[in-house]
Amino acid sequence: MSPIPEISGWWLPLAVLGTSLVPALLIMLLAEHRQGVRTVLNLGAAVVKLALVAYMTWGVAFGNNYELRFGMMPGVDFVLRADAMSMLFAGLSAALWLFTTIYAIGYLEGAPNRSRFFGFFSLCVASTMGIALAGNLVTFLVFYELLTLSTYPLVVHRGTPKSLNAGRTYLRYTIGGGAVLLVGVALFTSLVGDVSFADTGALVSEASYDATLLRVAFWLLIAGLGVKAALVPLHGWLPIAMVAPAPVSALLHAVAVVKAGAFGIVRVVYNVYGVETAQALGVLFPLAVLASITILWGSVRALFQTEIKKRLAYSTISQVSYIALGIALFGPWGSIGGLAHLLHQGLMKITLFFCAGNYAETLGVHDIAELDGAGRRMPVTSAAFTIGAFGMIGVPPLAGFVSKWYLGLGALESGMPWVLGVLVLSSLLNAAYFLPIVHRLWFRPQTAPWPDEHSFGTGETNRWLLIPTIATAVFTVGAGVFANMPYSPLRWAMLVVARVYTQ
């Protein structure tokens, strides 16, 4: 029996959503100069949300159910529900939101339009919470679209022609993707009905439906989700959206947008179709091929980028597809690898983006070539960057190694040994584009003065920027070293996978 009382928890998912939705509206109404109130609202909401999510995760681990359900329109319910899978994403969002908020407060000090920025920032996190807690496809779609709308003002935040054009590209991809997803959801619902996500899939038996239409619906759903997950060839928006401020890039890449797409793919395969049905329909193999192409393509393109953020962007395209790859490898090991990577990639990538932001804000450095000797000037940031980079390459005992290890096991188990080749090749490419940066940081002398240096008293940079960077770097190490502790990303992924496979 569960050690915590079986409270009827319909209000908990609502409260988790409310902790970003309500602050979002309050912050937008706040006058620009009320910085103190805004900071308290931001951080207070983030902390309360983290506590609520932690409590809910604990309950879910012991098999509690938290569900809110009401009729949205004829034949369709609005469902918010916490299951093991949703806590995977909700936990990631809640934890990283806190750090990104701290970072953003420091990053935007003195900048204009902060009420608008933080308002939409909170709205964006509310959307990811909704995506995590959505209990059926339509509810998922609601928050998936809300995410598009709330991230647009963040992408164009600077208001320059370049960022406005980036915003237009971003919208073209995401609104188009949303439309495709809508058709997929509508088609699936018209075939099967409005079904809730279930651990082993909502499709009880694929035999009673037209298999071709089920496949069409599957690929429509994947195409719609693939835009945000930046699957090749739907990835074009991501490098362009790099003009946004650093905390936005961090949020888009590590938590919100790409992860929403990846998490959606997870939901579709596991909780809508069911992994065994998906295997029976023969859609997993093409998905694995698609993910592999994306992994290699992203890495190759990353090699040729000279801007730090651009290289990180292509790296994201590559790394996020590890998740899709893990999902497509039929068998528990691959699933564990993919799901754990959902969290691991978030931790590592957000660290790297924080570092990129620190270099830009402190030294004015945007290009990789300007980083020579930055390790001496900013040792803490550079150490964090090194941890993130090694993690991405998959050096043990860091988080990335754990993901790749399980993905490798999954490749063998699912009878697709060629995937091992993809993993090895991709790791080599990761090393090829990350190690030169690390080398420049630590082993090259500074040749030119920093382009635009700021001094922040005693520390190497603004404390608001440094603390979150250290924290996520520590987590990157911790997720690898303590992978076997309860509630670690790996262990939680194992718990989810134990519920996903029927045998």
Added chain:
Amino acid sequence: MTAVSAGQLLPWLLVAPLAWAVIAVLIESRRGALTIAVHAIGVLLHVALGVALYTSVARSGPAAHALGGWSAPLGIGLRADGLAVTLVLLTAVVSAACAVYVMTTERAAHDADAETPRYFWPLFWLLVTSLNGIWLAGDLFNLYVGLELLGLSAVGLVALGGSETALSSALRYLMAALLGSLAYLLGVALIYAAYGTLALPELAELIAREPLTQLAIALMTIGLCLKTALFPLHGWLPPAHGVALTPVSALLSALVVKGSFYILFRLWFDVAPEAVTPLAAQGLGVLGAGAVLWGGWQALREPKLKMLVAHSTVAQLGYLFLFFPLAVGTGVSAAALATQGMLLHLVAHAFAKSAMFLASGTLIAAAGRGGVADLAGIGRHMPMSLFAFGLAGVSLMGLPPSGGFNAKWLLLQSALASGQWFWLCVLLSGGLLTAGYVFRVFRESFVESKDSQFTPTPRGYDWVALTLAAMAIALGLASQAPLSTMTSGLRVMAGGT
């Protein structure tokens, strides 16, 4: 508490606004606090009547009333089913919002000793009366009277703009309105000649599929399509809705064009489902698709903000006509889904479009000029108006959560259920075009420029627009209840055709 039956309430929804129209004429020369107070009372009373009627019918079913005790065929019969009372309530709420917007303008003008246009209030109340008359009419002739009165008061309101373009637009509108009524009246005459009655329930029993009846229905349909500005008969709408005073544009786009559409719906699905053919329905659907695409394309290219919103109305009205091919000659479930989707779209569009017009008017007032390009950098100064514009845009684009999304979803499901993939493509392209023109406005607003000057506007403007937009959004989370009221008792829900 004494229970007032819906039947007793019915006449008051015509009498009260008519009385206020008379009062408005009497106090027309006065300005300031008195007029505001008088009309505020009228608006409150009207909303209260609308709420009372809605709850009464939603709870205890449809009602009827014979004016002055004269029953059909001699007297004027009023009847109220779930759909009619929902539209009465919608009219009360949206017109109240527009009235508050006008009152805000009048107060600001009074404080600044400026002039406000005359004759707004008498025409406003006349418009409300005729709308209620249409929603509640029990026979084809009363529908004609309502339609004519609606057209005339709407033309008068457009002409209030006063400028030369306003007058010429109003004149063009008048021509279209008269021509439309004429075609409708011809049809009514043919029906009367054939069946000897114009009462809707009796006609529904009698009407048969025969050439003369079909001719009559065709004539009425053409007239009503002209009045609803269905593509390609929409030419009069953008100038009329685009140049009118802001609250007038909101009333016209949200409510007035829905009046003639409502008659068309009643005609096809309540009165003469036996006489209409799937081919004709497909034809209306094709024109609707044309409206969605052409209206959207025009809005994408339009340099003026209010004209952009007006073109958007043409496109959004097109969605209403996609209902016909989905509901005629298809199965029961497809027809039911299409009806729900269409009615929800009608209501959601009323909220969203009135909000969008009011927000646009506020933005234009702040910028001092009406071009989309003149909004460059307005984001910093008018966040509330933009937020209202954006919320309304979400519903128009059909993004969740909003009434517009639910409506689109239901129409999509209907298209899938009846295997008509073509309409699915139209629905999607329409949404993408809408996103295109809504984000054009936002793109300008986010420009960071230092040199633009904006005048502050009254706070009340933003609250009115935000309230309406919030209703369009809220409809997305709670559309069950209004939908079940609206569709209860409709023949098409039971597979009438």
